[in-house]
Amino acid sequence: MPKKYLFYISQNYSFAILRPLQAEIQRRGGDVKWYLEPNVNASYLATDEEQLTTVEAVQVFNPFAVFVPGNVVPSFIPGIKVTVFHGFDAGKLDWKGKNTHFRVRGCFDLHCSYGKDMTKQFDALAETYKTFKVVDTGWPALDPLFTTDTALNPYISNKDNRPTVLFCSTFSPRFSCAPHIFDAIKKLSESGKWRWLVQFHPKMGADIVNKYKQLESENLTFIETDNVIPLLKSADVMLCDTSSVLLMFLLQRKPVVTFKGNQQGEHLINVSSPEQIESALIDALKQPDELMQHIDDYIKYIHAYTDGNSSARVLDAVDNFTFDSLKTKPLNLLRQLKLRKKLGYWKLS
Structure with missing residues (x-):
């Protein structure tokens, strides 16, 4: 009897995060089903990926574990609740000045973390709350970053x-x-000095998206995609703000220029005015030794795994998981009521 796993997603970018994990599950003979929150575009599902469209169908499927690249998951869905996170810690703070990446919402049994600092902080939270466990596995979304061939990458131009x-x-x-x-x-x-690829977060306002689309030319391409990995592999340097995607780019040993970024450190080139962008990009493209050493040090700090086997480590962590020594999670009544309303599910279960 194959082990059954559910992928619960709330954003379109989650498909790319979970597909490496899906490949590993299938390699081991497991069964994967997808459940999409109402705002997720089901057209992103591949023809061989099966969607469960109701909570009742999920309960009948009765997964061994539920993988979530997000912040919350309904308690009325069966299975070990596992968060694999939707990105790196970009240092974003809430209105109280607290880092949202380390907010415990009381929904998960297992946190699959990555990087020394992240694991250390979640270990401390696990010790405080005693309602979940933490395993340092690496991030499944990055497996293709270290294993996928670039030969078929649509964003790499052999003619340019x-x-x-x-x-x-x-x-x-x-x-x-x-x-x-x-x-x-x-x-x-417009200068034509470089080839530009532009990609924004799926929630970016339509006015900004449309404005940048008007810049499209032989020098600039605007791209809307649920998979940023090919984009990351195709570029020599990145210009960014606080998006956690910049950390994924750094893992390739490629420099990043940030504009008024909230992350500080010598592994980044940060500028504070538009006039500084060009010279910063020129410096970044030279890949100076000192900058590259800082990038190498930072990689060891945030995600030392470069073997493309994080999905395997996540599945091993789930297979070895037990509820021993864990306290019961909080009821989260308000959060669970909101999820019931969103999913249109009101049965007691």
Whole structure:
């Protein structure tokens, strides 16, 4: 009897995060089903991926574990609740000044973490709450970053040998640099010095998206995708703000220029005015020794795994998981009521 696993997702970008894990489950002979929250675009499902469309169907499926690249999961769905996270800690703070990446919402049994600092902080939280366990596994989403061949990458041009700049931006008006550096990007793309790829967070406002789409030319391509890995592999340098995707880019030993980024450190080149962007990108493309050493040190700190086997470690962690020594999770009545309303499920279970 194959082990059954459920992928519970709330954002379109979650497909790419979980597919490496799906491949490992199937390699081991397991069975995977997907459950999508109402706002998720089901057209992103591949033809061989099966969607369960009701909570009742999920309960009949009765998964051994539920994998979530998000912040919450309903308690009325069966299985070990496992968070694999939706990105790196980008240092974003809530209105109270607390890091949202380390907020415990009382939904999960197992946190699959990555990186020395992240694991250390979640271990401390696990000791405090005693309602979940933590295993340092690496992030499944990154397996293709270290294993996928670039030969079929649609964003790599064999006919264009110009350096490629990938510009990514988060959606939050509080953190996004996209509205503030439009004129600089326009000018730099029109110069033709570099090839530009532009990709924004799926929640980016339509007004900003449409504005940047108007810049499309032989020098700049605007890309909407649920899988950023090919984009990361195709660029020589990244321009970004606070989006955690910049950390994924760094793991390739490629420099990142941040505009008014909230992350500080010598592994990044941070600028505070649009006029500084061009010179910063020029410096980044040179990959100076000192900068690259800082990047290497940072990689060891945030995600030392570069073997492409994080999905295997996650499944091993789930197979070895027990509820021994854990306290009962909080009821989370308000949060669970909100989830019931969102999913249209009101049966007691």
